[in-house]
Amino acid sequence: MSLVNIKDLSVCYGAKTVLHNISLVVNPGEGWVIRGESGSGKTTLGRTIAGSVRHSGDVTIHFNTQSPLPATTLFVESWYRFTNLEGDRNFYYQQRYNHQQRRDTVTIARELELFGKEHALNNVRLQELIATLDYTRVLDEQLFEISSGEHKKLQLIKALWLHPQLLIIDQPYTGLDVKSRGRLNELLNAYTGNGGTLILISNDTELPACVNRFAMLKDGRLSTDETAFRFEEKVLKPLPHFLKEPPQYTTQTLIHMKDIHVRYDDKQVLSNIQWQVNAGDRWLLQGHNGSGKSTLLSLITGDHPQAYANDIKLFGVQRGGGESIWDIKRRIGLISPELHWYFDANATVLQSLASGFFDSNGLYRQLRYMQKQQLDELLKFLDLYDVKNELLTTLPLGKQRLALLGRTIIKNPQLLVLDEPCQGLDQQQTQYFNKLVDEISRNGVTIIYVGHFETQLPACITHKLVLENGRSIENNRIATQSR
Template identity: 55%
Template sequence: MTEPVVHIDNLTIQYQNHTVLDGLSWSIRKGEHYVIGGKSGSGKTTLAKAIAGLIPANDAIQIHFDTQSPLRAKVEYIANWYQFTNLEGDRNFYYQQRYNRHQGKDTLSVKGDLEHFAQKEGLCFADIQQRIHDFGFEHAQSTQLIELSSGEHKKLQLIRGLWIKPQLLLIDEPYTGLDTKSRALLNAWLDDWANQGVQLILITNDNNLPKAINRYAQIVNGKVETVSSPTSFFRDSKRNKKDIPAFLKEVPETSFDTIVEMENVNIRYGDKVVLKDISWTVKVGEKWLLQGPNGSGKSTLLSLINGDHPQAYGLNLKLFGQPRGSGESIWDIKQKIGMISPEMHWYFDTNATVWHTIASGFYDSNGWFIDVKFHEKLQIEELLEFFDLRDVKDRILHTLPLGKQRLALLARTIVKNPPLLVLDEPCQGLDSDQTQYFNDVVDELAHYGKTLIYVGHYESQLPQCIDHRIVLEHGEVKAIEDIVLNDKKIKESVIA
């Protein structure tokens, strides 16, 4: 029998006093393409990083490359999020910086990043051109890394990792942030590479997988268990439904009838048009779904609403009944908004505890805040109880499983009971049960006068309260519709 591609013998990895992998042994043979799924926080990412050599494994892992293969004798790991640096090698970015053009030039462009990567790895740029085109990523070539949306960052990660064509490829949450078309293209690409000999290990609970996938495993009590299909993966325990905290049942006071009014709004960076002639009105109490393919302008549109975009002044734009630039400060705007987004999650203070994370929602900061008032402390404690986070309130946010991180950030979003909730792909990386729980909470909140703007790609993973939809494409409004999600019936459609 030939040697396995990956052989692991008695691998143990601990973080502080917590054992993540406990005497784990596992072998992967040539042609076995795995999905590793199961409970969040079980050790999936830790195992992948150990196989890739990013975490010390004390000689417990052996990789046997095929010396006759034309593929690179390399293990390539594509992380859940893309960690990039500025031109000086620094990762110390802040959230609003991605909309400030002159500061954005502190990072490489997409093409510059790919060219640098090609030179480092000895790759030919022509070999990836067609993939870039197929991914719909050509328009982003001149875009600075800091300006990319989460979906665009994922595409860049995938293009880089797949370009190498390694013998062993591990991808952590491969579909995070990708629109439906891009997910299908990725699966076709992975099938192509598998047919050429690339060994695949994907970390995901998604059911829409490449055809090449033929093995399934999960980590239970620090050890690998194989299962017959993704439906056999263990899931996080379903949370018992609790009564929503009393302060969130109070309808936010509003002295205005509209949340957003914009007419013929345009945003451009030099010759690049990001938003073109956008006209959109959001009335108090409406629940909007914002959709569009990666790079369509969704993040830029939201940045105009939440006060982060410097070009908001001088536009025909009203927020909360007041023309933008009529004397209000950015903090006046943010006080009325609760927001969560993948980008905010990226840039969030890495030293913030769960308690500090929620408390920062009162002051719209990314972790830092002044001393909270007594009634604010009570609201924080109520949310810790509501989201089952009390036992981890003193843990550093980024050390928790992704599902708990997102719940803590949702608690931060609603802690001040704002009139507008902006939830930008809030369920990225969550499994179906976690997503359902999250959206059930959103539906419950919607009963108490909240206005909602929700960004999501998949109708099957959305709150049922949504009653309107706006669709962007290439920076323009493609459609504005009234919808009913529970039976997918289109009540009225206005195509722009």
Template identity: 35%
Template sequence: MSEPLLALENVTVRHLNRVLFSNLTFRLEPGQHWALVGESGSGKSALLTTLAGQLTITGGRATYSQLDALAQERAAATHDPLFTWRRLVSLVPARPSFRTLANTTDIYYQQRFNATDTDSVPTVEDYLRAVPLAAAAPHWTYERVATLLRLTHLQAQRLIKLSNGETRRLLLAAALLRNPALLLLDMPLTGLDAQSRAAFDELLAAIMASGITVIMATSPHEVPAGITHVAVLQAGRVAATVEKAGFHPDQLTAAGLPTLDETELRALLALTPPPQFQTIVRLDDVTISYGNKTVLDHINWEVKPGERWALTGPNGAGKSTLLSLLNGDNPQAYRQRITLFDRRRGSGESIWDIKRQIGFVSPELFQYFPARQSCLHIIESGFYETLGLLRPSQPDKAAIARRWLRLLGLEEHAATPFRQVATSVQRLCLLARALVRNPPLYLFDEPCQGLDAQQQQHFRHVLDRICQVSNVTLIYVSHYPHEIPQSVTQVLRLEQGRRVEG
């Protein structure tokens, strides 16, 4: 038997004061490419982080035979005696962490909409040019990754202005520029439109053909063609491993859906009856540009109370910019003919007059949301529409937040710091934060990202029941038609900033 690239034998993996894995065994042989599947919170992201050498391994035995040998070759070629196997591993996480040009982490959510504040944020080219090369004669060059991942036209764009799908492509480009031997991808298809997902198999084939080994966390129904083996994770353990040809996703045992307490749902909605309006949204010939780039081009649209809309279109079509106009975040709204909740923008209303009428979730909000507070406090902050609880907790509001946690099956995480729970729990907490005030309008931008099939189904059921028993207005963005709730009956489609039919 040949030496493995790496092997973990009965190891214990810890993070902070928690044990993530006990008696973990995983072996990666040359020529293998793995998919990690399992329910949200089963340990897929933790296993990727472990393989990247970013978590503490105790007990058992961890070896990196072929990675160590290749690291010695690279050290000699680059004249870098400190070159280790860790530099041969690139991890593309589910939640990126960008830094300013001053090398701080002071990037905040509203910064993406304030032109004077974005100058401190690197451009796409700045970010990629700063990636240290790990090979003397790299296969993956700047020009190659920019072309292959369709970033050439975005080189001058500030990172904070990228769409969610564009950000995913950028992170993969940066990982490839390191010319790794092992590429670890955490849900790489998340946030990609149908065209980008269809092209992913071809991209992955090119990556594998260049000699890179791939391990990726993914949905069991989205295992790419180049994958050779599948590991099924359950509750922090590798429950099964199988060659891809023998993997059948429909045979996975799924947890049953939580029972929705409809009496409690109605009671929560009755606590704060929303105000009544004649018009929720009206856009009259709205055009938004940044420099020479037109993001929205002469958009006309009206949304009446109780209507449920799907907002669709490819990555970069202008969907997130349109939502930022409705949510009060984009200052260009003042120069446009926009009516929100029966009031013309710029007629004396404050941003908080707008935000208190909206429950909002987006990938960008998730990316820049501060994560040190407890899950309960994160949800309670929804009463004030602040990014985290910036005032003392109020017992009555905390009690309501806890009831929403219970309704969504999250009560056990109430006291846990937001940053320590699984990505899926974080996303569900932000959904609960949007629901907690029972606002008249929901703006949900890809709200099911990071949720497993059962969590998605439960959330859609909750949302459909809310729509059935209330007059809430919904604007829902998703690249997956099956994620769109049944209550949605109308569609606005954007392409290259324009409204199109179909």
């Protein structure tokens, strides 16, 4: 008997049909991958199978009553949503670096303890999963302190610990480094080998061996023809004129760090970091999950209070020398997964992009005429003009990221800090954005780009810094790739 039987499934959001007349059969023990461009309905299909979306048509799940596995479906969201101790989600970006406010959420260990008690799970299996995904070092951290990759690992550990009969994972590899992806694939193979049925929502190509079934969504319709899955390369439009203008540098050295140390209680996060970024450099910043990349970047963007306890010069000025955080931020364009988490949920697409002029979490000021002109140019350039008045949170995740990428470049800053900028983008969008970075780099902008995979990077990179356990293990110039 099939585990999942879908017949004539349709889902509409208002007047928009997201899924149209879909039929699908999933048998016990199979490993499926569902692919499609951003906005094609992949996440909606996963949530519908899990029972959380209103629909027409039939979705029937036949659990095996003789199986030792829980007769349940678990849907793992593309990112982890959590609350503080009072049940509130009202976090702000800088809070994760503020030691005085580090006791506002439970620790990872406590979160796992509560999950295990709720589902009466075996602690031995938990320890195996923690060891496999190299998660021991973050167990005493607060939920809002850890990186996007560490949040994804928490989701995956809980899901594999529960080991339901049907497991649906949306974007399983988001934020994971190369080593962690390989170990996750081993765990997913073991999951199906022990009787689980797996559905992955992903456009990644390095899938576990247990994936033996394929489906693709396009225009709300489902196809199981693997040869039909092709991304058409998107042609880069001419850059808006304002992005061709060279930055107005006031100093040749933008970042100078000497003997940088960051510690939380007994935990050393960064140790003895030496780093200099000159005008026009394009740096690649790499390191495994939890290696200290986000903390290092927070010292640059002015979000970390320990910047004042270190020898750091930004744009030629010593930190603590009288400059304000806004003096720093007006020279920087930033995108990161964490900034996306904490962004204003009530902001429209237009307001989200325009807030980049003021480094705010939403738009709270009137725009000048030239700013309005730049905003219109960029909305059209990113193909977001038609949805400019919609709430950012109502867009597919990939388009949300594109909107925030627009926020990053709208003021044509001296320094672009692109922390995993393509997280949540599909293959086509990733290629397009990296071409955009290459094109923007021609004006001489300085770039710090965080990315795990050499095949998903812009060609303009000139330097590389690699962190391991808070220390620098590589810091050098590299050969620029051919365009």
